[in-house]
Amino acid sequence: MYVAVKGGEEAIENSQRLLEQKRRGDTAVDELSIEQIKEQMSLAVDRVMTEGSLYNRDLAALAIKQAQGDLVEAIFLLRAYRTTLPRLGVSEPINTNSMCIQRRISSTFKDIPGGQVLGATYDYTHRLLDFSLMAEGDEPVSTDELKQMESAADTPRMPRVVDLLNAEGLIETESDGAGTGNIPDLTREPLTLPADRQLRLQALARADEGFLLALGYSTQRGYGNNHPFAGEIRHGTLNIEITPPELGFPIVIGEIEITECEMINQFTGSKKKPPQFTRGYGIAFGHSERKAMSMALIDRALRCAEFGETVVSPAQDQEFVLSHTDNVEASGFVQHLKLPHYVDFQSELELVRRLRKERGDNKQSGIDEKCA
Amino acid sequence: MNSAEQMKTMDIERRRRWIGLLAKATLQELEQGWSQIESKPEYTFIRVPETGQIMIRARTGGVGPQFNLGEMTMSRCAVRLANGYIGFGYTAKHQKRHAELAAVFDAMMQDPVYRSMIETTVIEPVADREQHKRSVSATKIASTNVDFFTLVRGDD
Known part of the structure; x- marks a missing residue:
């Protein structure tokens, strides 16, 4: 059980300032832009949108930047933001x-x-590190290199x-399912x-x-x-x-x-x-x-x-x-263990001491010996 | 369908097209179009620009009963021009200004005085860019069309 604690404001403020510095990293290195994340880390953006359950590339890229690339943290940020947006309607079912x-x-x-x-797929790549990507300022891949097809204006059906x-x-067969009836919604119930x-x-x-x-x-x-x-x-x-x-x-x-x-x-x-x-x-x-x-x-x-x-x-x-x-729920519950559980643990400590005493174990617990 | 209904359907199709293109335009394209108008119409908000989200519905197996897939941002706005035309603006972007300009252009597109001008400065450039994007993408994708051969095992 978690019991509320007070105090620590100054340390927390300092910790958050330190976090901002950590996030920015070495200021001699250019700062990442949202556009760069959107364009060059698009698969990370996709994952954050999918699990954040909100389609918006700009917001997902912002979340990734703010979370220093921690995708589960970014997903949390996006989920939190979506709760501030009013529901303006539902889409026609996608075809x-x-x-x-x-x-x-x-x-x-x-x-x-x-x-x-x-x-574009990684399926047939050799999974060898491509050190040419380390070289800076190399020429972008020319789109002309791709074989130009004649009149491929529309993809075939x-x-x-x-x-x-x-x-x-x-x-x-999938039945069409009559009408829109009652479509359950996890975000509502x-x-x-x-x-x-x-x-x-x-x-x-x-x-x-x-x-x-x-x-x-x-x-x-x-x-x-x-x-x-x-x-x-x-x-x-x-x-x-x-x-x-x-x-x-x-x-x-x-x-x-x-x-x-x-x-x-x-x-x-x-x-x-x-x-x-x-x-x-x-x-x-x-x-x-x-x-x-x-x-x-x-x-x-x-x-x-x-x-x-x-x-x-x-x-x-x-x-x-x-x-x-749900990784927002899972991550929250696992990580809440980091919050102070001092009172809770004290009572457990008392309990173990009492049980040992009742068993006739005269020796004090290791913790006390070390602390002494 | 009588001819009046046909007219109506045609009008709706045309409006659907420009509303869709206004939604897909970039804010820069809309602002540029706006700056090119010499006598800008006065307008008032019926619905002030707002951002929110919509739930995207999908179907089980792609064709079956509907389910809620996930949300998408949406901005919207409604305006009335001084001459009475009402316009609605929508976009999946998280941008109030985009919704506002889209609404104004939707109203102006209904006004014969502005229509052809907005068509040439805003709507058609966006349509061309979208079409270009699609055909470039289709060309690249088509180059990855593949024929796999099945090798028969144990063949002499």
């Missing part, structure tokens, strides 16, 4: 089919309508890969269990990437395995539309980058359902494939009840998963 594709791959079918597009399986009825899939997906979308990655990995290693294939991973941009009541028709307010992953999972069938492939869904702001893939694995694992699978592993246990996915 990821209309995505302006920057990357799109499938590991289930070689030839897919629209083709496999690698885009890229239908969903899972729809190819739909044609044969070999994969479960606390999490209640059992949570339906819509609520789970909201929680997973803002969940800690590391936690999801580890859990997703655990399913692959046998803790709730569901034989996944990356049916499709796509990354690109799409418009966000709202329908303001004063206008009565949908309008575009901006564009976001998004990553989507559809996992295809083997399912041998149950009493109620025939053998077929099942789906797991992952989605993240920006370019975050690791996050989207991990989320898709966990989405499928948490659907175990739908398919009559027994809960045997952590990744299938929604109380375990959903209660521990």
Whole structure:
């Protein structure tokens, strides 16, 4: 238990001043600009927006700068800021089919309508440190080096890969879900269990990437395995539309980058359902494939009840998963241990001393000996 | 659909387009357009510029029931020009001034006196830049189109 303490104002003020100096580092080195972070650390910005659950590149970059690059701290800053913003409405549901594709791959079918597009990826890099990046003032990579295609003004239409399986009825279909009914919102009501899939997906979308990655990995290693294939991973941009009541028709307010992953999972069938492939869904702001893939694995694992699978592993246990996915909560609770627990600890100390005395242990505790 | 309805649909489509482009413009583009207007219209706020956020909705599996994906910043504003035209400004940017200028331009685009001027100084330059950005990106992306070959194992 934490008991409030008083005092220490001056030391705290000094500590914060010191923090500002630490953040700035050596003043002989140029200060980082928000634009530099946005342009050159874009994947960090993406992660902060996804887990901070607020799409705004400027604010995420500012949070990264302020947190000295500590992404979980930056996520906390962004979450805190979003609570100060009034909710002005909801978007029309995004249509990821209309995505302006920057990357799109499938590991289930070689030839897919629209083709496999690698885009910019680290997948085929050798993971060797590139010391040329250390050299300052080198020429930027010329865009002319990229082979200029004739009239590639528009990306080809890229239908969903899972729809190819739909044609044969070999994969479960997503029902459109009648209307907007009651869409649960974690930011408005606390999490209640059992949570339906819509609520789970909201929680997973803002969940800690590391936690999801580890859990997703655990399913692959046998803790709730569901034989996944990356049916499709796509990354690109799409418009966000709202329908303001004063206008009565949908309008575009901006564009976001998004990553989507559809996992295809083997399912041998149950009493109620025939053998077929099942789906797991992952989605993240920006370019975050690791996050989207991990989320898709966990989405499928948490659907175990739908398919009559027994809960045997952590990744299938929604109380375990959903209660521990949020890194703002987790980090807060772990780190609160740093706050003074003097009174609490004193009482524990008294208790241990008394118990030892009752046991007839005459020797004083080590702490007292050392202190003496 | 009768012709009056068709007109209305066409008008809405045109307005949707310019509102979208005003949202995607940079603040610099809007300010530049504003500075080029010699006789600037007087306007009053119906809704003062404000920043907030909207919830982005996605669908399970991309096509299924909706769920709340996460939020996005939004700024908005509403103005009335001295001549009575009402304009609404929206942008995903966290910028009150952007919403204000977008609202003023939306009102001016409805006014035949200003329309063609705003179209050439603000709307079309933004449309061109967006189109250019898209085609440059599409060209680069297309160069990464890949054909994987499957190697048959144990083939003699």
